[in-house]
Amino acid sequence: MRSKMSISLTLVFFAFLGCRTLVRCAYQDDPFYYDKFPDGFLWSTATSSYQIEGGWNSSEKGENIWDRFTHTCCHIEDNSTGDVACDSYNKIQDDVQLLKSLGVSHYRFSISWSRIMADGTNATIKSGGIDYYNRLINALKKANIEPMVTLYHWDLPQALQDIGGWENELLVGYFNEYARTCFKRFGDRVKLWLTFNEPFVVVWVGLGFGAHAPGISDRPGEAPYKAAHTIIKSHAEAWHTYDNEFRSTQKGRISITLDSDWKGPKDPNSADDKAASERAMQFKLGWFANPIFKNGDYPDVMKELIANKSAEEGRSTSRLPEFTESEKLRIKGTFDFFGLNHYTTQLITTQYRSDKKPNYGSDMDAKESQDPSWQRAGSSWLYVVPWGLRALLNWIKDNYGNPELYITENGVSDRNASLQDDHRVEFYRNYINNVLKAIKKDGCNVKGYTAWSLMDNFEWAAGYTEKFGLHYVDFSDPARPRKAKKSAEFYKQLIKDNGFNAPTSASAPTVGPRHRASSVLFMVVTLLVKFLM
Numbered sequence: 001m002r003s004k005m006s007i008s009l010t011l012v013f014f015a016f017l018g019c020r021t022l023v024r025c026a027y028q029d030d031p032f033y034y035d036k037f038p039d040g041f042l043w044s045t046a047t048s049s050y051q052i053e054g055g056w057n058s059s060e061k062g063e064n065i066w067d068r069f070t071h072t073c074c075h076i077e078d079n080s081t082g083d084v085a086c087d088s089y090n091k092i093q094d095d096v097q098l099l100k101s102l103g104v105s106h107y108r109f110s111i112s113w114s115r116i117m118a119d120g121t122n123a124t125i126k127s128g129g130i131d132y133y134n135r136l137i138n139a140l141k142k143a144n145i146e147p148m149v150t151l152y153h154w155d156l157p158q159a160l161q162d163i164g165g166w167e168n169e170l171l172v173g174y175f176n177e178y179a180r181t182c183f184k185r186f187g188d189r190v191k192l193w194l195t196f197n198e199p200f201v202v203v204w205v206g207l208g209f210g211a212h213a214p215g216i217s218d219r220p221g222e223a224p225y226k227a228a229h230t231i232i233k234s235h236a237e238a239w240h241t242y243d244n245e246f247r248s249t250q251k252g253r254i255s256i257t258l259d260s261d262w263k264g265p266k267d268p269n270s271a272d273d274k275a276a277s278e279r280a281m282q283f284k285l286g287w288f289a290n291p292i293f294k295n296g297d298y299p300d301v302m303k304e305l306i307a308n309k310s311a312e313e314g315r316s317t318s319r320l321p322e323f324t325e326s327e328k329l330r331i332k333g334t335f336d337f338f339g340l341n342h343y344t345t346q347l348i349t350t351q352y353r354s355d356k357k358p359n360y361g362s363d364m365d366a367k368e369s370q371d372p373s374w375q376r377a378g379s380s381w382l383y384v385v386p387w388g389l390r391a392l393l394n395w396i397k398d399n400y401g402n403p404e405l406y407i408t409e410n411g412v413s414d415r416n417a418s419l420q421d422d423h424r425v426e427f428y429r430n431y432i433n434n435v436l437k438a439i440k441k442d443g444c445n446v447k448g449y450t451a452w453s454l455m456d457n458f459e460w461a462a463g464y465t466e467k468f469g470l471h472y473v474d475f476s477d478p479a480r481p482r483k484a485k486k487s488a489e490f491y492k493q494l495i496k497d498n499g500f501n502a503p504t505s506a507s508a509p510t511v512g513p514r515h516r517a518s519s520v521l522f523m524v525v526t527l528l529v530k531f532l533m
């Protein structure tokens with residue numbers, strides 16, 4: 001009786017106060033939140049080697065899988081290549097100038113493996129490539145910008161693909177040698193490292209359906225699992241190499257960057273949709289995060305579903321490889337923070353496969369769709385759903401013990417050459433506001449944010465048709481001039497303010513004293529109700 005009364009009392013206050021600090025309302029209904037980010041919050045922007053550098057055969061650089069892929073017809077939408085791209089190989093000063101003007105504290109870029117080791121091994125170390133990254137890192141340090149360096153952003157030396165690529169376990173050793181060389185050569189100045197960028201995309205888009213290099217698509221139920229297995233071990237070994245040989249002197253931190261969409265239940269009130277959403281999250285983010293950030297092994301639901309389907313297909317073993325007990329111990333906890341790339345959201349329902357064809361895509365018994373009201377972008381897969389980022393950050397907090405987290409990519413595309421990119425300003429404003437809410441209202445341990453990308457660049461299979469830049473690049477001009485878009489000005493101001501200043505006009509929605517008073521009142525009542533119950 002008394003508890004029933006307390007519940008109705010609580011409900012009345014929920015209704016009275018609407019979406020307030022202590023009320024769990026739907027993220028999408030939560031109004032814009034004006035506040036600052038915590039002191040020391042890290043602001044960054046990112047690029048990757050193949051997408052910007054060009055100089056594809058300079059300084060004895062070896063061929064990599066993206067050179068091979070783009071030089072072979074017809075994988076790229078506009079038949080373009082990264083041969084010149086933004087010509088960043090010759091434009092260090094220009095790029096650093098853009099970064100200085102933005103006022104970022106950090107710059108995330110990647111090292112091209114085949115620039116450092118032409119065939120991917122110690123036998124072919126190239127001083128020209130090492131020299132390029134030394135000059136870039138020194139220019140950044142001089143400008144007071146901290147480098148955040150990704151070792152592998154998809155451009156595998158072709159010679160290593162020729163022996164089977166990530167499906168060959170020998171790559172664990174080769175990657176470790178490459179990582180060690182980078183720590184040795186650059187670690188005196190680089191204090192933030194990422195082993196892999198988005199291993200999911202490497203194994204699924206590259207080796208599952210083949211839209212990315214090396215373009216393998218004949219075994220979508222096997223190759224991705226096998227390659228992921230090698231990548232997870234490679235990551236773990238490189239982490240241990242840093243931990244054992246470099247951490248005490250270089251005092252940096254190292255992790256991996258995983259990409260994840262938010263895969264929410266289509267009907268949030270349906271238990272079946274919620275279970276499907278959970279499966280989809282575990283099959284995408286959990287595939288890599290569960291071993292590294294949780295227990296050294298794949299998520300239970302993956303092990304179970306893939307084993308069942310493998311048996312159904314008449315196999316004696318699961319298509320999902322197993323880690324040995326000592327491998328699990330070696331993998332578990334190989335992170336110093338959580339690196340996260342995020343762009344978009346899908347709605348998930350259950351769907352069982354109709355055939356017995358082995359395919360990662362149907363192993364999870366889930367189907368995705370989008371809400372028709374969601375705004376589109378220049379990429380067909382990218383729907384603008386700002387609250388999805390907050391939902392995802394909370395899912396990570398709840399599943400992996402609220403690790404320190406850096407958002408290492410977030411951004412939006414268009415197909416315009418316009419500098420008036422208002423839609424991108426809105427995108428950043430709303431996504432970053434959801435990061436702020438995740439920190440301040442939900443207690444997520446987010447330490448930094450990175451905008452993708454510093455400038456328009458080679459967008460993989462889409463070539464130069466999809467643009468993600470804060471800066472416009474004229475790819476028809478051999479000098480590749482860069483120009484700030486409106487979004488660059490917006491990001492610059494946001495960094496300067498370290499958050500969102502409340503609008504001054506009286507009519508604008510604010511988070512003022514009235515809100516604070518109601519929050520306090522609400523807190524008191526909640527405590528009272530809890531006490532009574």
Ligand code: GBH
Nearest residue numbers: 048197198201205211259381409452459461
């Ligand atoms: C990131 O991937 C990458 O890290 C970055 O290099 C890239 O430029 C940026 O996002 C923008 O895309 O259309 O079927 O070929 C984000 C994940 C992976 C999403 C590839 C789009 C294309 C699938 N992306 N995917 S398809």
